[in-house]
Amino acid sequence: SAVISQKPSRDICQRGTSLTIQCQVDSQVTMMFWYRQQPGQSLTLIATANQGSEATYESGFVIDKFPISRPNLTFSTLTVSNMSPEDSSIYLCSSRLATDTQYFGPGTRLTVL
Amino acid sequence: GENVEQHPSTLSVQEGDSAVIKCTYSDSASNYFPWYKQELGKGPQLIIDIRSNVGEKKDQRIAVTLNKTAKHFSLHITETQPEDSAVYFCAAKGDTGRRALTFGSGTRLQVQP
Numbered sequence: 001s002a003v004i005s006q007k008p009s010r011d012i013c014q015r016g017t018s019l020t021i022q023c024q025v026d027s028q029v030t031m032m033f034w035y036r037q038q039p040g041q042s043l044t045l046i047a048t049a050n051q052g053s054e055a056t057y058e059s060g061f062v063i064d065k066f067p068i069s070r071p072n073l074t075f076s077t078l079t080v081s082n083m084s085p086e087d088s089s090i091y092l093c094s095s096r097l098a099t100d101t102q103y104f105g106p107g108t109r110l111t112v113l
Numbered sequence: 114g115e116n117v118e119q120h121p122s123t124l125s126v127q128e129g130d131s132a133v134i135k136c137t138y139s140d141s142a143s144n145y146f147p148w149y150k151q152e153l154g155k156g157p158q159l160i161i162d163i164r165s166n167v168g169e170k171k172d173q174r175i176a177v178t179l180n181k182t183a184k185h186f187s188l189h190i191t192e193t194q195p196e197d198s199a200v201y202f203c204a205a206k207g208d209t210g211r212r213a214l215t216f217g218s219g220t221r222l223q224v225q226p
Contacts, residue, residue, distance in 0.1 A: 004156075031212060033213055041218075041219075042202060042216045042217065042218050042219050043157070043202065043216045045213045045214075048212070048213060092156055092157070096212075100145045100162075100164075100206060101147070101159065101162065102147065102159070102214055103159060104149070104156040104157045104158070104159075105156050106155060106156045107155070107156045109154075
């Protein structure tokens with residue numbers, strides 16, 4: 001299995017500012033992902049974090065708004081840039097093992113005022 | 114791309130009864146189907162998964178069945194307990210190059226003591 005930690009666990013931010021979320025996995029995983037979960041909704045994939053190269057973004061998500069880094073196999077960051085109240089959500093880091101098994105972190109609860 | 118539909122959206126059962134949640138998927142090439150349990154304020158927790166070469170899998174009170182022909186899979190929880198109350202998500206992983214999970218819309222299970 002994989003244990004995933006995220007920092008911060010929650011934050012309240014002012015519109016127009018940016019927040020960087022950190023994700024650390026306790027083992028070397030094949031893939032890392034970032035998801036968004038709006039209140040009462042399902043999980044939506046933002047992007048796949050690729051080690052040492054640009055992330056692969058899903059339709060509706062762009063690098064300028066959600067820059068992602070993955071400098072090594074076990075660490076990734078997601079930045080939510082120029083935030084607006086519509087960005088208020090839970091942001092989840094996820095990692096996949098070679099067996100396809102995918103685990104999730106505890107999430108970062110973001111409120112934008 | 115893959116589309117996963119999940120029913121019902123809410124389910125209320127009496128403690129000790131069984132609960133069944135059903136999902137259908139669209140991509141016949143999908144080969145991995147996990148189920149997640151999400152408690153309030155926490156990230157999704159993997160509870161059971163099944164691969165396309167298996168028809169059924171059990172883990173204590175939880176079982177998952179897969180019908181590849183009909184492209185649907187189900188989660189069965191027997192002898193439900195109040196601590197089973199949570200939101201449950203099904204997911205599917207396609208085998209067409211897109212390597213992330215596609216999630217269902219979620220089922221809120223309430224077990225009445």
